[in-house]
Amino acid sequence: MKKLLAISITALLLTACQQANQPNPSASTDSQAPASSSHADMHHDMNHDMHASTASATHGDMAHGGHKHVDLGVASTPAPALRESVYLVEGNWKNQDDQPFKLDTLQGKKQVVAFIYTNCNQVCPIMMKTMIDLQKKLPEDVRAKTGFLVVSFDPERDSPKVLKNFGEHYKADDKWVFLNGSDDDVRMLANTMNIRYQFAEGGMINHSNVISVLDESGKMIEQAIGNSQGEAKIIAAVSK
Numbered sequence: 001m002k003k004l005l006a007i008s009i010t011a012l013l014l015t016a017c018q019q020a021n022q023p024n025p026s027a028s029t030d031s032q033a034p035a036s037s038s039h040a041d042m043h044h045d046m047n048h049d050m051h052a053s054t055a056s057a058t059h060g061d062m063a064h065g066g067h068k069h070v071d072l073g074v075a076s077t078p079a080p081a082l083r084e085s086v087y088l089v090e091g092n093w094k095n096q097d098d099q100p101f102k103l104d105t106l107q108g109k110k111q112v113v114a115f116i117y118t119n120c121n122q123v124c125p126i127m128m129k130t131m132i133d134l135q136k137k138l139p140e141d142v143r144a145k146t147g148f149l150v151v152s153f154d155p156e157r158d159s160p161k162v163l164k165n166f167g168e169h170y171k172a173d174d175k176w177v178f179l180n181g182s183d184d185d186v187r188m189l190a191n192t193m194n195i196r197y198q199f200a201e202g203g204m205i206n207h208s209n210v211i212s213v214l215d216e217s218g219k220m221i222e223q224a225i226g227n228s229q230g231e232a233k234i235i236a237a238v239s240k
Contacts, residue, residue, distance in 0.1 A: 079194035085218030086192050091185030096164035096178040103189075103218070106177070110238050111147045111214040114226060115186075115195050115207065117154035118166045123209045127226035128170050131211060134231050134238075135175070142239050148176045149214075151189060153197050153205050155180050193220055213237040 087104040095101040112131055116124040131148055138146060150167075152158035158166075163178035172178075181189070190197060197207035211234055213222040222237035224230030 079220055079223075080192045081194075081212075081214070081218075081220035083219070084192075086189060086214060086220070087218035089185075089189050089192055091181050091188065093179050093181045093185065094160050095180075096160050096167055098160040101177070101179060106147060106149065106214075107218060108216055109145050109147045110216060111149045111218075112234060112238060113149045113151070113193070113212045113214060114210075115151045115153055115190055115197070117152055117205050117207075118158050118162055119154065119203060120205070123226065127209065127211060130227055130231055132170055132172070133228075134235050137231075137235060138238060143175075146175065146238050148172070150176065150178045151186060152178070152180055153186060153190075153207060155182060155186060157203075194223070 087107060089103060091103075093101040093103065112134070114127050114131060116127060118124075128150075131150075135143060135146070135148060150163075152163060158180055160178075160180050163180060167176055167178050193212055195208045195210065195212075197205055200206050209226045210223050211226045211230060212220055213234055215221045221240075222233055224233040
């Protein structure tokens with residue numbers, strides 16, 4: 001079992017490194033077999049929302065110290081997290097309290113998930129505000145059974161202490177977990193959820209601007225644009 005898990009993890013790492021250098025999914029050809037109908041619909045809706053948001057809003061193209069954020073969209077192939085729990089991804093994670101953290105401790109509750117970095121002053125604040133707002137809009141019984149997970153793209157600068165301050169800035173309650181992990185751990189977890197990111201000039205990170213929902217077992221059941229346009233989809237998925 002351990003040997004099979006090690007092989008799977010190695011394969012995920014190789015795929016993740018390859019995805020980091022891929023062009024925009026809209027310009028690439030998917031050579032894999034098509035996903036199931038529901039998975040394909042989610043991917044189609046996700047890319048449609050991303051393109052619509054880019055066309056109608058300017059926040060994805062705002063200057064950051066003279067540089068512009070580039071929304072990388074989501075990877076073009078079906079996400080591994082649609083088929084298997086992301087909690088199979090191991091790693092040396094630490095939470096905002098600087099305590100070791102295992103992903104499988106999140107089992108039993110649906111999780112609303114975002115990948116961010118705290119030095120981002122463009123789309124990440126919008127994603128955080130969207131998550132805070134939708135948490136408030138959830139019915140009380142649903143809110144009690146929902147967790148919020150934030151993973152940093154930037155483990156070197158986003159120490160647990162920095163992430164704790166970041167969470168306090170947004171008044172995140174005890175339902176929130178902010179994670180710091182190694183570059184390899186973050187890349188592997190992002191890859192399982194089709195999250196793409198690339199380091200750019202000026203300390204900037206271009207990345208997918210999405211919020212995802214995991215079911216109680218850790219499988220991904222929804223992924224939507226990380227702003228108010230995607231809020232309704234996230235709330236609907238969490239409330240099912």
